Amino acid sequence: MLAGFSTLASEMPRWAAWPLALGAPIHGIFRFRRYRRRPPLELVFPGNERPPTLQGRALENADLQWRGPLAFLSWRDESGGSQRLSWWPDTLPPVRRRELRLAAGSGGASRDRPAMAP
Numbered sequence: 487m488l489a490g491f492s493t494l495a496s497e498m499p500r501w502a503a504w505p506l507a508l509g510a511p512i513h514g515i516f517r518f519r520r521y522r523r524r525p526p527l528e529l530v531f532p533g534n535e536r537p538p539t540l541q542g543r544a545l546e547n548a549d550l551q552w553r554g555p556l557a558f559l560s561w562r563d564e565s566g567g568s569q570r571l572s573w574w575p576d577t578l579p580p581v582r583r584r585e586l587r588l589a590a591g592s593g594g595a596s597r598d599r600p601a602m603a604p
Contacts, residue, residue, distance in 0.1 A: 490510040531590050545559075548561040558572045
């Protein structure tokens with residue numbers, strides 16, 4: 487809804503702003519409905535030498551970063567393409583949130599880096 491208001495408040499020409507202002511909430515409703523129909527994803531960080539898994543598939547070169555309350559996971563798929571997932575871990579219970587931070591490590595989820603200094 488705010489996208490429509492901000493479009494009208496911008497200096498965009500009115501002939502272009504009104505269609506965008508009317509289309510933004512409609513687009514948002516469709517995106518929300520599609521998001522709500524998606525099944526939940528199962529993300530597992532074993533916390534050992536094994537790579538993390540998503541829906542049972544190993545994530546190679548996985549990197550978990552925290553930006554404030556949000557978590558961002560990036561990895562390479564089987565074909566070498568870059569994939570990303572972002573979510574709000576505050577929806578997890580505090581014990582699970584702490585487990586995620588500990589299993590993923592402070593430097594990211596990549597197992598390419600040594601766990602200790604040589």
